[in-house]
Amino acid sequence: MTTAYITHDLCEKHDMGEDHPEAPQRLGSIQNRLISGQVLDFLRWTDALPATREQLVATHDPVYVDSIFERAPLRDRIELDDETLMMPHTLEAALLAAGSVVQAVDMVMAKSVKNAFCCVRPPGHHAEYDRAMGFCLFNNIAVGTRHAINQYGLKRIAIVDFDVHHGNGTENIFREEPKVLYASSYQHPYYPFADPGASHDNIIHMPLAAGTGSQEFREIYIEQLLPQLEKFKPQLIMVSAGFDAHRQDPMAQIRLQDNDYGWVTEVLMDIADRHCDGRLISVLEGGYELDALGRAAFAHVKTLMRL
Numbered sequence: 001m002t003t004a005y006i007t008h009d010l011c012e013k014h015d016m017g018e019d020h021p022e023a024p025q026r027l028g029s030i031q032n033r034l035i036s037g038q039v040l041d042f043l044r045w046t047d048a049l050p051a052t053r054e055q056l057v058a059t060h061d062p063v064y065v066d067s068i069f070e071r072a073p074l075r076d077r078i079e080l081d082d083e084t085l086m087m088p089h090t091l092e093a094a095l096l097a098a099g100s101v102v103q104a105v106d107m108v109m110a111k112s113v114k115n116a117f118c119c120v121r122p123p124g125h126h127a128e129y130d131r132a133m134g135f136c137l138f139n140n141i142a143v144g145t146r147h148a149i150n151q152y153g154l155k156r157i158a159i160v161d162f163d164v165h166h167g168n169g170t171e172n173i174f175r176e177e178p179k180v181l182y183a184s185s186y187q188h189p190y191y192p193f194a195d196p197g198a199s200h201d202n203i204i205h206m207p208l209a210a211g212t213g214s215q216e217f218r219e220i221y222i223e224q225l226l227p228q229l230e231k232f233k234p235q236l237i238m239v240s241a242g243f244d245a246h247r248q249d250p251m252a253q254i255r256l257q258d259n260d261y262g263w264v265t266e267v268l269m270d271i272a273d274r275h276c277d278g279r280l281i282s283v284l285e286g287g288y289e290l291d292a293l294g295r296a297a298f299a300h301v302k303t304l305m306r307l
């Protein structure tokens with residue numbers, strides 16, 4: 001079975017300004033690397049469909065969702081927070097980004113593909129139940145996860161987040177949801193300043209000190225995450241795939257290398273193979289050094305394809 005690559009050209013039209021790190025070129029840098037690595041033809045290319053209001057309000061506060069629709073500007077830019085802006089193409093891109101994960105869930109559950117990579121922006125894991133934050137409007141992975149629970153009756157979904165930032169939004173949304181296990185590795189102390197002690201039955205915090213390299217990162221996953229995943233026996237694994245823990249990324253100070261992204265993907269696929277017939281859905285979050293982002297995402301996608 002194949003890997004779906006779900007994306008949309010309109011996700012590149014969302015543009016928060018020349019100096020903004022969450023730049024439209026991020027998607028092109030991944031796609032170009034997949035082309036030069038000669039794997040794009042072997043992926044199931046799928047154009048994303050927009051999320052519906054019904055799918056969004058299953059995860060987010062309806063008042064918040066409606067406010068995003070109402071505030072969408074016809075010209076210029078407006079600020080949702082200091083670093084999260086809307087311009088005329090933002091709403092369309094945000095709906096496609098959230099919708100792509102819903103589609104991925106449908107494709108993986110129908111067994112038309114084994115796994116999927118949603119190459120979309122804006123990212124999602126900082127978006128909370130009722131607010132935009134940190135470049136994120138809708139929590140894409142949460143919208144897809146809720147769809148998997150509501151539509152397919154899944155009772156155990158693991159979300160693993162290896163973005164360098166803590167996914168405060170995903171935790172905020174699922175903190176009281178026993179059907180979801182949320183595990184996040186993140187630089188600490190660092191934005192958005194999660195409390196590493198704030199663990200919960202279904203929440204795993206894996207704080208990383210600035211300067212953490214490959215070996216320590218792998219040890220933490222092996223010692224802290226894998227036993228918990230084995231115990232949880234997920235029916236589906238969702239991955240918040242941010243590539244900003246790469247050593248070349250200017251945003252933070254974790255020192256992962258390209259092949260660490262292949263490694264972590266392989267480890268999660270092993271769990272998926274053992275517990276859920278390989279079902280795994282990966283969703284792009286951060287990653288801001290364009291060349292490193294392309295290479296790290298390539299290592300991730302190539303591993304999903306088992307090449």
Ligand SMILES: [Zn+2]
Nearest residue numbers: 163164165286
């Ligand atoms: Zn990040």
